Amino acid sequence: MDIVTAQEMYERDQAAAEAGLAGTMLMENAGRAAAYDLVKHIQKSDRIIVWIGAGSNGGDGFVIARTLLNLGYTAEAVQVVPDEKIKGDAAVHKQIFQASGHTVKKWTDVEDAEGYLLRADVSIDAMLGIGVQGDLREPYKQIVQHCNEASLLRLAVDLPTGVPADEGVEEFTAYKADYTSVIEAPKLSAFLQHTQPWYGQWSVVEIGIPSQVSPAVRRSMWTVEDVKRTLPSRDDHSHKGSHGKGLVIGGSLLMPGSAAMTSRAALRSGAGLIAIATEEGAVPSISPYVQEATFVERETMELSAYDGVAAGMGIGRGADARALVHHVVTHTKGPLLIDADGLYVLKDFLGKLEKREEPTILTPHPGEFAHLTGRSIKDVLLSPFSLAEAFARRYGVYLVLKGPSTIITAPDGEQRVDVTGNSGLAKGGSGDALAGILLTMLMQSESMLDGLSSGCVLHGHTADRVVQQGRSKVDLLATDVIEGLPGTFRTLSSSIT
Ligand SMILES: NC(=O)C1=CN([C@@H]2O[C@H](COP(=O)(O)OP(=O)(O)OC[C@H]3O[C@@H](n4cnc5c(N)ncnc54)[C@H](OP(=O)(O)O)[C@@H]3O)[C@@H](O)[C@H]2O)[C@@H](O)CC1
Numbered sequence: 001m002d003i004v005t006a007q008e009m010y011e012r013d014q015a016a017a018e019a020g021l022a023g024t025m026l027m028e029n030a031g032r033a034a035a036y037d038l039v040k041h042i043q044k045s046d047r048i049i050v051w052i053g054a055g056s057n058g059g060d061g062f063v064i065a066r067t068l069l070n071l072g073y074t075a076e077a078v079q080v081v082p083d084e085k086i087k088g089d090a091a092v093h094k095q096i097f098q099a100s101g102h103t104v105k106k107w108t109d110v111e112d113a114e115g116y117l118l119r120a121d122v123s124i125d126a127m128l129g130i131g132v133q134g135d136l137r138e139p140y141k142q143i144v145q146h147c148n149e150a151s152l153l154r155l156a157v158d159l160p161t162g163v164p165a166d167e168g169v170e171e172f173t174a175y176k177a178d179y180t181s182v183i184e185a186p187k188l189s190a191f192l193q194h195t196q197p198w199y200g201q202w203s204v205v206e207i208g209i210p211s212q213v214s215p216a217v218r219r220s221m222w223t224v225e226d227v228k229r230t231l232p233s234r235d236d237h238s239h240k241g242s243h244g245k246g247l248v249i250g251g252s253l254l255m256p257g258s259a260a261m262t263s264r265a266a267l268r269s270g271a272g273l274i275a276i277a278t279e280e281g282a283v284p285s286i287s288p289y290v291q292e293a294t295f296v297e298r299e300t301m302e303l304s305a306y307d308g309v310a311a312g313m314g315i316g317r318g319a320d321a322r323a324l325v326h327h328v329v330t331h332t333k334g335p336l337l338i339d340a341d342g343l344y345v346l347k348d349f350l351g352k353l354e355k356r357e358e359p360t361i362l363t364p365h366p367g368e369f370a371h372l373t374g375r376s377i378k379d380v381l382l383s384p385f386s387l388a389e390a391f392a393r394r395y396g397v398y399l400v401l402k403g404p405s406t407i408i409t410a411p412d413g414e415q416r417v418d419v420t421g422n423s424g425l426a427k428g429g430s431g432d433a434l435a436g437i438l439l440t441m442l443m444q445s446e447s448m449l450d451g452l453s454s455g456c457v458l459h460g461h462t463a464d465r466v467v468q469q470g471r472s473k474v475d476l477l478a479t480d481v482i483e484g485l486p487g488t489f490r491t492l493s494s495s496i497t
């Protein structure tokens with residue numbers, strides 16, 4: 001499913017119009033689709049207010065109010081702006097609403113806002129959508145404040161009024177939705193840490209824009225269904241060499257667990273062979289946890305003898321770690337993933353990545369990405385899509401920017417978003433497990449972007465499954481996720497089990 005900016009959404013509407021789907025038709029489709037989606041959250045006995053704003057989002061509101069009334073719900077349409085503000089397609093649907101025998105109420109007629117809202121059970125926000133610019137003006141602002149304070153169910157259409165569709169906007173006042181019915185495609189703000197909570201839960205309603213006419217967007221969600229569709233199959237006649245021979249360069253005396261978890265996660269994800277290059281003193285702590293792995297010495301490791309290399313987890317941030325990662329970056333010929341401490345020390349010679357011919361994969365969390373880019377964490381969280389794209393293009397890398405919405409960017413700028421996983425993953429060790437899964441995926445997948453995206457979903461989806469099956473978000477450990485992988489593979493593909 002594509003993820004769009006406001007501009008890309010307008011281009012999509014425009015393309016539909018050129019294909020003959022008039023704006024009023026799309027509005028009818030949008031309003032009806034949203035109404036049928038929203039009623040899943042509404043009881044027949046509920047009293048509903050539909051707030052209608054000045055633009056096309058308001059136009060959707062007239063269709064929604066008419067549809068709800070047709071279905072026998074108790075709904076009032078409240079226009080929050082003067083009549084002359086209702087124009088174009090929205091005016092057509094206001095006319096149809098009135099011709100259907102319904103009355104449009106005005107917000108200015110409401111004398112006692114608090115008393116009025118007390119009588120309602122459900123509020124549907126069809127005030128503003130992707131057209132919002134700058135902070136909310138009146139009367140939107142006070143209506144939003146009243147709604148946010150009232151104890152009612154807050155539903156929204158396309159996006160909650162006041163929430164910007166795009167990234168980069170820090171300050172705004174907005175309607176705090178419990179649920180949002182998103183029109184046609186999710187907007188960037190549905191995935192940003194500071195805007196996503198305003199949506200509440202959300203899902204997308206399709207409004208009939210033919211995909212053939214939609215301008216291509218190189219940004220989409222990657223889900224469990226996509227993983228099922230693209231997961232490499234396991235041939236019955238395969239041998240251990242067929243599934244990838246990987247090298248994990250990580251761990252140290254004080255941090256042996258990281259290399260152990262990465263290696264075990266790689267093996268649990270289907271890697272054929274895993275070798276570990278770690279500090280000699282760490283071997284006794286690591287080997288009992290991954291008996292299947294072999295060990296090699298860092299001084300003599302053959303970097304080009306592997307189908308994939310993952311480096312950096314638990315190596316520390318000193319001069320030795322820096323020299324190690326420099327050596328790895330300049331001598332590894334195959335695909336190379338760098339994580340954790342490796343990213344920290346990489347900062348000084350990022351330019352070396354541009355010279356690599358085989359794929360390089362960097363897997364930072366926002367703090368590590370801020371360090372790599374010299375930006376603040378706040379900047380990274382405000383504009384992760386554009387910063388990730390610029391970085392991936394500049395250094396020619398695949399960038400896995402981790403978070404509640406993980407953004408996977410290819411060197412050509414194509415982006416995927418994985419929203420699986422839960423707060424139980426916000427813990428030491430999660431990144432190590434993910435790095436191991438990704439190491440296997442990068443060795444086995446025909447498309448690097450598909451493989452990395454699937455690796456992220458495998459990790460997050462497994463965390464979700466393990467929590468559903470008895471662990472909680474409080475006690476979930478990275479090792480639980482690794483040991484949950486077999487269950488995930490079992491549910492994903494019959495060709496595997
Ligand atoms: N064919 C289509 O396009 C389809 C579109 N669809 C729907 O339309 C929505 C997009 O419609 P849109 O472009 O009319 O924008 P929308 O969000 O309704 O707001 C526009 C109004 O906002 C006002 N305004 C702006 N900023 C403000 C502020 N800070 N504070 C106060 N007011 C502010 C601005 O007023 P002005 O500044 O002009 O006075 C203008 O009147 C989209 O989200 C989807 O729901 C679907 O029906 C499918 C077909």
Ligand SMILES: [K+]
Nearest residue numbers: 125128159161
């Ligand atoms: K809205």
